[in-house]
Amino acid sequence: MMIYDFFISIFHNELIAAFLNSIIPVAFIVPFALFAVYLERKVSAHMQDRLGPMRVGAHGWLQSFADILKLLQKEDIVAAKADKKLFNIAPVLTFVGCYAVFAVIPFSSAYIGANLDLGLLYIVAVSGFVVAGILMAGWGSNNKYSLFGAVRSAAQIVSYEIPTTLVIITIIIVTKSLNLYDLSVNQTSNMFNWMIFGGYVEGWHKIALIPFMFIGFIIIYISTLAEVNRTPFDIPEAESELVAGYHTEYSGMKFAMFFLAEYANMFAVSAIVSAIFLGGFQSPFGYLGSTLNLPWLIPIEQFFWFASKGIFFVFVQMWLRWTLPRLRVDQLMAMCWKYLIPIAVVNLLIVALIMVL
Amino acid sequence: MTTYFKNIYSALYTVLVGMKITFKHLFIPAVTIQYPEVKLPMAERVRNRLYVNMDDCIGCDQCARACPVSCITIETVKSLPTDDPGKTSTGKKKALWVTRFDIDIAKCCFCQLCVFPCPTECIYMTDAYEFAEYNRDNLVYNFATLTPVEIEEKKVNFAKMEAEKAAAKAAPKPATLPASEKHSEGGAA
Numbered sequence: 001m002m003i004y005d006f007f008i009s010i011f012h013n014e015l016i017a018a019f020l021n022s023i024i025p026v027a028f029i030v031p032f033a034l035f036a037v038y039l040e041r042k043v044s045a046h047m048q049d050r051l052g053p054m055r056v057g058a059h060g061w062l063q064s065f066a067d068i069l070k071l072l073q074k075e076d077i078v079a080a081k082a083d084k085k086l087f088n089i090a091p092v093l094t095f096v097g098c099y100a101v102f103a104v105i106p107f108s109s110a111y112i113g114a115n116l117d118l119g120l121l122y123i124v125a126v127s128g129f130v131v132a133g134i135l136m137a138g139w140g141s142n143n144k145y146s147l148f149g150a151v152r153s154a155a156q157i158v159s160y161e162i163p164t165t166l167v168i169i170t171i172i173i174v175t176k177s178l179n180l181y182d183l184s185v186n187q188t189s190n191m192f193n194w195m196i197f198g199g200y201v202e203g204w205h206k207i208a209l210i211p212f213m214f215i216g217f218i219i220i221y222i223s224t225l226a227e228v229n230r231t232p233f234d235i236p237e238a239e240s241e242l243v244a245g246y247h248t249e250y251s252g253m254k255f256a257m258f259f260l261a262e263y264a265n266m267f268a269v270s271a272i273v274s275a276i277f278l279g280g281f282q283s284p285f286g287y288l289g290s291t292l293n294l295p296w297l298i299p300i301e302q303f304f305w306f307a308s309k310g311i312f313f314v315f316v317q318m319w320l321r322w323t324l325p326r327l328r329v330d331q332l333m334a335m336c337w338k339y340l341i342p343i344a345v346v347n348l349l350i351v352a353l354i355m356v357l
Numbered sequence: 358m359t360t361y362f363k364n365i366y367s368a369l370y371t372v373l374v375g376m377k378i379t380f381k382h383l384f385i386p387a388v389t390i391q392y393p394e395v396k397l398p399m400a401e402r403v404r405n406r407l408y409v410n411m412d413d414c415i416g417c418d419q420c421a422r423a424c425p426v427s428c429i430t431i432e433t434v435k436s437l438p439t440d441d442p443g444k445t446s447t448g449k450k451k452a453l454w455v456t457r458f459d460i461d462i463a464k465c466c467f468c469q470l471c472v473f474p475c476p477t478e479c480i481y482m483t484d485a486y487e488f489a490e491y492n493r494d495n496l497v498y499n500f501a502t503l504t505p506v507e508i509e510e511k512k513v514n515f516a517k518m519e520a521e522k523a524a525a526k527a528a529p530k531p532a533t534l535p536a537s538e539k540h541s542e543g544g545a546a
Contacts, residue, residue: 047379051389218369323375339365 003111022113025102032311033263034064039311040318047322074252079142082249086140090133091250091257097129098265105271106181108281108302119180120168123272124161127227130265131157134236134246137258141249149245152329153229153236159336160226160233166344167220170351171276174199174209180272184280189287194279201355208354215347217277219340221313224269226336228262230317232324233332270313271306281306399484404467406485407460409500413445413479416453420471420480428464429471432457434511437518445477455501456508462488463496 003024007017038053038061045052053060078087103113104122116122131154138150174195175183187194196213198206226233229245237245247258274280281302289297327335390397399405416433433453436442442451472481490496503511 043383046383046387049382049385049388051387051391054391319376319379320372323379324372343365 029264032267033260036263036314037064043318044322071252071256076252079249081142083140086136090137090140091254094130094133095257095261097133098261098268100126101268104180106184106280107306108299110299112181115181117179120178124165138246143249145242146246146248149236149242157227160223163219163223163340163344166348167216170216170348173352173355180275184275187279187282189283191284196277205354212347212351219344221273223340228265228269231321232327234326238326266314266317267310270310274309278309403484404469404482406483406488408483410479411500411502413477414455415451415477416455419474423470423474426464426466428461430459434515437514454511458500459497461497463493
């Protein structure tokens with residue numbers, strides 16, 4: 001049973017049920033962001049042979065709470081020459097953009113915000129909101145560095161949407177479905193039915209698809225990494241060049257909003273990549289719930305697997321951050337237009353050919 | 358075309374190599390020291406805060422004269438023959454009351470030049486380095502062990518003795534002369 005139906009059975013009111021249903025991702029994103037900030041600081045510290053936060057709580061586990069508490073108390077500064085409307089709306093829009101993505105991500109077989117048949121297309125469309133928010137922030141700040149960051153970010157996100165979309169089209173050819181929930185359900189708890197192992201296709205097609213699925217996986221991982229402005233694609237907020245990019249002028253809760261959006265976005269793309277290629281919420285080795293005949297346990301296990309896959313990919317993003325230096329703008333564009341897009345196109349054609357045969 | 362594929366290969370390969378290195382470092386014990394709790398041992402001959410062992414100080418003023426920034430101020434009063442300013446640890450008898458021994462550590466340049474001339478080795482560098490203060494006046498360290506009352510007393514005593522001496526010199530000249538004559542006579546005899 002879906003959580004939405006459960007709410008309806010309690011309140012007998014679609015409005016309340018839909019509202020509660022839409023709040024659930026927040027209850028996941030906020031603790032996740034707190035955890036991810038802590039994880040990021042710890043991972044980066046240990047990769048540099050440091051210790052990271054150690055003072056607040058045992059091994060600094062309360063550090064994120066302390067940071068949030070600090071941000072809550074901070075003065076909300078708006079620059080005198082800033083375009084106030086754009087400036088104020090930008091963090092909200094950025095957060096809405098990445099929160100909207102969570103609507104179609106299946107957290108487990110019992111929960112998906114909106115079971116859209118056009119889920120994948122919706123994600124591609126709605127993540128454009130983030131670009132709008134970032135551009136507004138950069139323009140509204142009336143600060144050359146912010147504007148530089150925003151323009152770079154827009155250029156980058158728009159360019160890297162193309163390989164992402166091409167890989168998504170490749171997936172659609174194989175699955176014949178844009179529905180992320182169906183995609184996750186069809187990939188089943190058998191690891192070899194996952195898309196990265198050729199998906200739930202029959203016969204020799206499956207074997208033939210495996211290398212191209214791997215290529216698709218690598219391409220979509222790289223391009224989503226660029227879409228969330230993480231190192232090595234962090235030129236929009238390159239602190240050594242642009243102070244902090246588009247959120248230079250923000251303080252207090254608005255800054256926190258951007259921060260939350262960034263971490264939510266990191267998880268969102270990780271979740272999408274895992275939903276497309278790695279079975280989403282599916283467990284790799286079957287469910288304890290089905291062996292013990294406890295059907296209520298299965299969605300919880302699925303949520304566990306979904307969260308662990310997402311957090312693993314977030315960890316890989318952090319790992320890459322401390323491994324790779326930042327790309328130059330021309331390298332960034334060369335990477336996208338000369339490498340990712342042609343490879344994605346060829347990959348798409350080959351997969352299409354395999355599926356036709 | 359070959360360079361194209363070579364580029365792809367080298368990009369993926371080098372990224373993996375880099376990731377391997379960072380992953381290794383993830384498990385290397387951190388080199389960070391939790392400073393206020395854990396401190397690195399200092400080198401053997403570090404030069405940090407000065408300390409004066411007043412039990413050994415004889416008030417010779419050599420350190421103050423050696424100081425290139427004049428951060429040491431010493432005032433002394435001669436002790437009376439009846440006083441006992443004590444002995445140094447080497448058994449040397451002190452002759453002076455050290456009424457003031459101030460080191461302005463804010464001025465100190467940690468050159469250690471005051472340490473070498475000290476005949477009793479009572480001034481030396483310690484390894485204490487955490488002595489920041491909010492008020493600069495707190496950085497003037499007073500090492501003198503005498504209380505203000507005692508200092509006043511010693512000063513008065515000394516002045517009295519001086520006065521007595523002067524008086525003795527000035528007034529009873531005829532009285533002392535025969536004595537010296539006697540003495541010289543005795544010597545002659």
